[in-house]
Amino acid sequence: MSRIYEIFGTNAHAMTRALMESAGAACKIPSGASVALKPNLVVAASPETGATTHAGVLSGAIEYLRDHGFRDISIIEGSWVGDDTGRAFRAAGYEAVGKKYGVPLFDLKRDKTRRVDTPLRPMDICCRALDADYLINLPVLKGHCQTAMTCALKNCKGCLPDREKRRFHAEGLMRPIAALAAQNRGEEDLERLRALLEEIEGRIARREEYAQLDSQFHAQIAVCSHNAVVSNLIPVITEGVRTFARTVAEPEYVQTLASHRAVYEAIREGRAADAQEEMLYHLLYNKKRYRHG
Numbered sequence: 001m002s003r004i005y006e007i008f009g010t011n012a013h014a015m016t017r018a019l020m021e022s023a024g025a026a027c028k029i030p031s032g033a034s035v036a037l038k039p040n041l042v043v044a045a046s047p048e049t050g051a052t053t054h055a056g057v058l059s060g061a062i063e064y065l066r067d068h069g070f071r072d073i074s075i076i077e078g079s080w081v082g083d084d085t086g087r088a089f090r091a092a093g094y095e096a097v098g099k100k101y102g103v104p105l106f107d108l109k110r111d112k113t114r115r116v117d118t119p120l121r122p123m124d125i126c127c128r129a130l131d132a133d134y135l136i137n138l139p140v141l142k143g144h145c146q147t148a149m150t151c152a153l154k155n156c157k158g159c160l161p162d163r164e165k166r167r168f169h170a171e172g173l174m175r176p177i178a179a180l181a182a183q184n185r186g187e188e189d190l191e192r193l194r195a196l197l198e199e200i201e202g203r204i205a206r207r208e209e210y211a212q213l214d215s216q217f218h219a220q221i222a223v224c225s226h227n228a229v230v231s232n233l234i235p236v237i238t239e240g241v242r243t244f245a246r247t248v249a250e251p252e253y254v255q256t257l258a259s260h261r262a263v264y265e266a267i268r269e270g271r272a273a274d275a276q277e278e279m280l281y282h283l284l285y286n287k288k289r290y291r292h293g
Helices: 012-023 055-067 085-092 094-101 127-131 152-159 162-171 174-184 187-205 211-224 234-245 250-268 272-292
Strands: 035-039 073-077 105-107 113-116 123-126 134-138 142-144 148-150
Touching (some): 012 055, 035 055, 035 127, 035 152, 055 073, 055 094, 073 127, 085 105, 123 162, 187 250, 211 234, 211 250
Parallel strands (some): 035 134
Antiparallel strands (some): 142 148
């Protein structure tokens, strides 16, 4: 069973050491393992801005690991698309930490990548992250314009090359959510999704307002994914869908019904790749309509 440890104070170095000691972190790492520390380094900014992991967190983690016999330690990170990681390393104080402890810093933007099969699709991931025996995620808890907050999961996106980061932003949320729904949905999930679809079809046939039902349909796709992170995004999804659904004109009803039905059928039959593609066609149609409407 997972446990959550808390610590309060103002000394990031001491707090990190104490927290790792309390959690018994060294017991979870194989003896002699290579350990990669993955901080959150978005831009060239000091930790006081709240945007980057405090350098004291890194130094505290390094000292703790060294005290427990780990010698092969590295710091791996890549700044966001368009920024320079080396400049960010210096601004955040990571370069000074690396020099003090003799720990190398690796810019993942310059790293080689390896293609890895995932449940959604093949993905390129930086080799430094894949080849480390143990990776310690050191994120920053902060606000996010789309998901309200960002933390550990989002920080792992820094292990992707820029081209993958761009692809993720272009794909948005609903395509991979549809694929997860096709893989993980249960019969009760599917029955609820079918009922919502049929109710939407009935409302459209009667020329009645259906925006609320449409948002519930997309939210139910998220429920079908059985993913804890996705479940937390449901309020974001429903609000966005309601905005689009209210703009659909009568001549577009046929396309709306067909695209909803195609997404449902792909999820019902467990066709993850097709669920992604059908959702893409649905979103692209809405995007084109929204821009030119």
